[in-house]
Amino acid sequence: MSGDDHQREDDRTPGSHQASVLVQVGTYTLGLVLALGLTAISFWAVRTHMLWGPGVPIGLCVLAIAQMGIHLVFFLHITSGPDNTNNLLALAFGVLIVFLVVAGSLWIMANLNANMMPMPAMMSPQT
């Protein structure tokens, strides 16, 4: 057909791949090593006293997001390639909803707590 000299691939799903055994096992091993490293760093960051305390939560968030990214790329095989457009768009929408739910809940509840009238009677334990 006209203008179709380049090879097109079928749409791929997360989890499908076409490569040699060695390359595939290598991909998973690399993913495992990276994930292990990030996990070890985040557990170390909590125990150690060498780091500046207030910065640790942000670091933990970054490490967790990085590790989720590694899982997506190396284990679920989500890529930015043209054969993955549908998967990536669905993922982006999912991430948007997750962000709205979590950030929205925290924001609204923090606001409500801040504007709450002090009610000492309700603070004491009920019998």
Add this chain to the structure above:
Amino acid sequence: MTATTEQRDARPPNDDPHQIGRSNGEGADRVSGHGDGGPADKRTVVGFGFWIFLLSDIIMFSAIFAAYAVLEGATDGGPTSRQLFDIDNAWVETLCLLFSSFTCGLATIAAERRNVLWTQAFLLATGILGAVFLALELREFVDLIDRGAGPQRSAFLSSFFTLVGCHGLHVTAGLLWLGTMMAQVWTRGFQPNIARRLMCFSLFWHALDIIWVALFTIVYLFGVR
């Protein structure tokens, strides 16, 4: 030549680099997204559908995560996360789940090569690691309840048991599914439908590990800090 073909040919060759609107009338072997060229093959459709399910499952978890994050301080004078959580236990659980995700990936590779022995071996390893994870989690739950920190003690503990328990239920369901898949591979071999189920199972198992990453960070690491 029809009018549509002329229009398409008039476009520059790289007009649609990601080929989202691809192959209008170019034959049955292409996926067009416009209804012509026929539907995608079943493996693609099943995988994409299951991916949508996983994303909706993750969105459900996000609601439980939001509840936990909001209620984390609501201890009602009871034990706090810092007093309760054992980070060493969480570390071992994390290792179990991470390595089971790895062996699950290896099982997928073996299944693509139609190698029954290696597929079963790696699925078994996945199942054992998942069972160890579940046992550790149950032991932690029993220990917490023994110390008077059950789900009815405070809003914080209710949300903790809901969140971690919900993930644990997913792992339990995954283990049941895993056993079913091993039996089906054993009795029926790698028929196309069995291969698709195996692919969906591996997606499910990897997604559980992704949720666990968020869970151990927000619950355990933030909790003991």
